[in-house]
Amino acid sequence: GNSVTQMEGPVTLSEEAFLTINCTYTATGYPSLFWYVQYPGEGLQLLLKATKADDKGSNKGFEATYRKETTSFHLEKGSVQVSDSAVYFCALQNTGFQKLVFGTGTRLLVSP
């Protein structure tokens, strides 16, 4: 079946540090991949997406590249800010299926 595995959190960083949150997936076919972000007390917001191999999604300084050979979609940011503190979810959507499959989420804490 389809599944997503994310690194356990929390990830604790100082402001301006480099961020990587690992995400690997298992899926048949050619899924689309997503990163969602959840700020405290809110719902999820789409951060970025990639729909085919080697695509790079980017938004607000965050990037992730769809790597089919390693079945990965790691989230990166060159310089994090305190305002980036949130929970980040990796998700996949397989063609023809209506359900998104989410990872368990990774909490990021950025201190000044």
Place this chain on the structure above:
Amino acid sequence: DGGITQSPKYLFRKEGQNVTLSCEQNLNHDAMYWYRQDPGQGLRLIYYSQIVNDFQKGDIAEGYSVSREKKESFPLTVTSAQKNPTAFYLCASRWIPTDNSPLHFGNGTRLTVT
């Protein structure tokens, strides 16, 4: 502004009572979803609906019921049969025509049952 409205933000109920969570969207989206979020478990799909008057069970539908009488509305009832109802509930919607269209989420309802 278009979006998804969930109400109320916080809900408290006594054990044994049914409770209905509201979800309304004005995005003209065909598909709507209910997820449950528990600490350390990510999001789990309860029910989803692709079209008015039709809905399907998700991965954890037991103890829940839904209706889809209008395109804009997808209320979720947590029944007394749900063994662990205390959780954060998220409603989402999306425009169906493309398989990879993103989900839009409401801000959630935190339900506490004592």
